[in-house]
Amino acid sequence: xxxxxxxxxxxxxxxxxxxxxxxxxxxxxxxxxxxxxxxxxxxxxxxxxxxxxxxxxxxxxxxxxxxxxxxxxxxxxxxxxxxxxxxxxxxxxxxxxxxxxxxxxxxxxxxxxxxxxxxxxxxxxxxxxxxxxxxxxxxxxxxxxxxxxxxxxxxxxxxxxxxxxxxxxxxxxxxxxxxxxxxxxxxxxxxxxxxxxxxxxxxxxxxxxxxxxxxxxxxxxxxxxxxxxxxxxxxxxxxxxxxxxxxxxxxxxxxxxxxxxxxxxxxxxxxxxxxxxxxxxxxxxxxxxx
Amino acid sequence: xxxxxxxxxxxxxxxxxxxxxxxxxxxxxxxxxxxxxxxxxxxxxxxxxxxxxxxxxxxxxxxxxxxxxxxxxxxxxxxxxxxxxxxxxxxxxxxxxxxxxxxxxxxxxxxxxxxxxxxxxxxxxxxxxxxxxxxxxxxxxxxxxxxxxxxxxxxxxxxxxxxxxxxxxxxxxxxxxxxxxxxxxxxxxxxxxxxxxxxxxxxxxxxxxxxxxxxxxxxxxxxxxxxxxxxxxxxxxxxxxxxxxxxxxxxxxxxxxxxxxxxxxxxxxxxxxxxxx
Numbered sequence: 401x402x403x404x405x406x407x408x409x410x411x412x413x414x415x416x417x418x419x420x421x422x423x424x425x426x427x428x429x430x431x432x433x434x435x436x437x438x439x440x441x442x443x444x445x446x447x448x449x450x451x452x453x454x455x456x457x458x459x460x461x462x463x464x465x466x467x468x469x470x471x472x473x474x475x476x477x478x479x480x481x482x483x484x485x486x487x488x489x490x491x492x493x494x495x496x497x498x499x500x501x502x503x504x505x506x507x508x509x510x511x512x513x514x515x516x517x518x519x520x521x522x523x524x525x526x527x528x529x530x531x532x533x534x535x536x537x538x539x540x541x542x543x544x545x546x547x548x549x550x551x552x553x554x555x556x557x558x559x560x561x562x563x564x565x566x567x568x569x570x571x572x573x574x575x576x577x578x579x580x581x582x583x584x585x586x587x588x589x590x591x592x593x594x595x596x597x598x599x600x601x602x603x604x605x606x607x608x609x610x611x612x613x614x615x616x617x618x619x620x621x622x623x624x625x626x627x628x629x630x631x632x633x634x635x636x637x638x639x640x641x642x643x644x645x646x647x648x649x650x651x652x653x654x655x656x657x658x659x660x661x662x663x664x665x666x667x668x669x670x671x672x673x674x675x676x677x678x679x680x681x682x683x684x685x686x687x688x689x690x
Numbered sequence: 691x692x693x694x695x696x697x698x699x700x701x702x703x704x705x706x707x708x709x710x711x712x713x714x715x716x717x718x719x720x721x722x723x724x725x726x727x728x729x730x731x732x733x734x735x736x737x738x739x740x741x742x743x744x745x746x747x748x749x750x751x752x753x754x755x756x757x758x759x760x761x762x763x764x765x766x767x768x769x770x771x772x773x774x775x776x777x778x779x780x781x782x783x784x785x786x787x788x789x790x791x792x793x794x795x796x797x798x799x800x801x802x803x804x805x806x807x808x809x810x811x812x813x814x815x816x817x818x819x820x821x822x823x824x825x826x827x828x829x830x831x832x833x834x835x836x837x838x839x840x841x842x843x844x845x846x847x848x849x850x851x852x853x854x855x856x857x858x859x860x861x862x863x864x865x866x867x868x869x870x871x872x873x874x875x876x877x878x879x880x881x882x883x884x885x886x887x888x889x890x891x892x893x894x895x896x897x898x899x900x901x902x903x904x905x906x907x908x909x910x911x912x913x914x915x916x917x918x919x920x921x922x923x924x925x926x927x928x929x930x931x932x933x934x935x936x937x938x939x940x941x942x943x944x945x946x947x948x949x950x951x952x953x954x955x956x957x958x959x960x961x962x963x964x965x966x967x
Contacts, residue, residue, distance in 0.1 A: 534699035684850035
C-alpha cells in the first residue's frame with residue numbers, strides 16, 4: 401500500500417519532457433530493429449516476383465510482378481518430392497522422440513531409481529554437445545547397415561538428437577504435477593503404466609505441444625546430417641534439395657531460386673505464426689527453469 | 691538408450707582419432723597414436739579455423755546478448771503491439787539457415803546486391819565492396835548474419851527473465867529516486883545476471899558449433915578466411931577422406947564446448963557465492 405502511493409505521485413515527473421524523448425527514442429530503436437528483422441524476408445518475397453533484368457538493375461520492389469515464377473520454381477526444383485520427404489522425415493522423427501521422451505521424462509521426473517542423477521547428467525550433456533561428434537560414427541554405421549540414402553538415415557539420428565531436449569522439458573513438467581493425482585490413481589488400483597498413460601500424460605499436453613513444434617521446426621530445417629547421409633537426389637529433404645539447386649543450372653536465376661525459398665519457408669512460418677504463443681512460452685519456460 | 695546415443699559416438703570418435711583411415715576400407719587403418727593431433731597442430735588451416743571459431747564467438751556473443759538485452763529492456767513495459775513486435779523479432783530464429791544464407795548472399799553481392807546498392811544510393815560509394823569475396827570482410831559479414839538470425843532468441847529469453855523479476859524491488863528503487871539508467875545498471879542488470887549468463891552460454895555453444903551458415907555462404911573461403919572447426923571437420927572427413935583427422939577435430943570441438951559450459955557454471959557459482967558473502 402505505502403509503495404503504490406509515492407509511485408502515483410511520481411508519475412507526472414516521469415512523463416515530462418525527458419520521458420517523452422525517452423519513449424520516442426525507444427520507439428525509434430524498436431522500429432529500426434523491426435525493419436532489420438523483416439527486411440531480408442520481404443526482400444526474398446520481392447525477389448521471387450521479379451525477373452532477372454529487374455534484379456540486376458538493383459530493383460528492390462518487384463514491378464511488374466511475375467507470379468509465374470512460382471509454378472516454374474515448383475517444377476524446376478522438384479519441390480513436391482522434397483516436400484514429401486521432409487514431411488515424412490520430420491513428422492516420423494518428431495513423433496518417435498515425443499513417445500520416448502515422454503516415457504523417459506516420466507521416469508526421471510516421478511520415479512526414484514538408482515543412477516537417476518547420472519541419467520539426468522547425461523541429458524544435460526546431451527543438450528550441449530555438438531552433433532558433429534556423431535557425424536562420422538553415424539555415417540560409417542549407416543553405410544555398413546546399407547541405410548545411406550534412405551529416410552531412416554535421417555529419422556534415426558533426428559529422433560536420437562531430439563531426445564535430450566524432449567526429456568529435459570518432459571521431466572520438468574512431470575515433476576511439477578501434484579503427488580495427490582498419482583496417489584488417488586494408485587488407490588483406485590492403477591498400475592504404474594496406467595498412471596502414466598491415463599492420468600499423467602493427458603496433463604502434459606502443453607509440454608508435448610511445445611516439444612513437437614520445436615523439434616518439427618528443427619528437423620525440418622536440419623542441414624548437416626541431411627547433407628552427409630543423403631548423397632543422391634531422390635531422398636533429399638528440402639534444405640539439401642534447395643542447396644543442390646545452387647549448383648544446378650538455376651544458380652544464375654535468382655528469382656526462381658527465391659520463389660523456391662518462399663515455398664520452402666511457408667510451412668515453417670505458418671506453423672510458427674499459428675503456435676507462436678505456445679512455442680515461445682514453452683521455450684522460455686524450459687530455458688529459465690533451473 | 692540416451693547413453694548409447696551419447697557415449698558411443700564420443701568413444702568411437704576418440705578411437706578413430708588415434709587411427710589413420712580413409713573411410714573406404716571396411717575397417718579403420720593402423721593405429722597412429724596422437725599423430726592426427728600432431729598433424730593438426732602443424733596445420734596452418736587448423737589454427738586458422740580455431741582462431742576463426744574463437745573470433746566468431748567473441749564477436750557474436752556480446753552483440754547477440756547485448757542487442758537482445760537492449761531490445762528486451764525496451765519491450766519490457768506496457769505498450770501497444772508489444773507481443774506483435776516480439777513475434778516478428780523471433781521470425782529470423784525460425785527461418786531456415788539455407789533460406790537466410792541465400793538471401794544474404796544476394797544482399798552482399800558486389801555489383802547489384804542490396805547492401806552495395808544502398809551504400810551507393812546514400813553516397814558512400816567508397817564503402818561498396820565484395821563483402822564475401824574479400825578475405826578481410828568475409829568473416830565479419832558471416833558473423834553479422836549470425837547475429838541477425840539469433841538476436842531474437844536472446845531477446846525472448848531475456849524478456850521472459852525481465853518479466854519474472856520481483857516487482858517490489860524495482861518499485862522500491864524507483865521510489866528511492868533511481869532514474870531509468872540507474873535502475874537498469876544497478877538494479878535490473880545484477881538481478882538478470884544468471885539469465886544473461888545462460889543466454890551468453892547458449893550463444894557461445896551455438897557459435898562454436900556453427901556449420902550450415904559458413905558452409906553454404908562461403909564454404910570456408912576465400913582462402914580459409916571463414917573456415918571454422920565444424921567446416922574443417924566436414925572437409926577433412928568427406929572431401930579429403932581423412933576420417934582420423936576429422937575425428938580428432940570432433941574431439942577437440944566437444945572438449946571446447948563442454949569446457950566452456952563447465953567453466954561458465956564454475957564462474958557463475960563463484961560469482962554467486964562472492965556476491966552473497
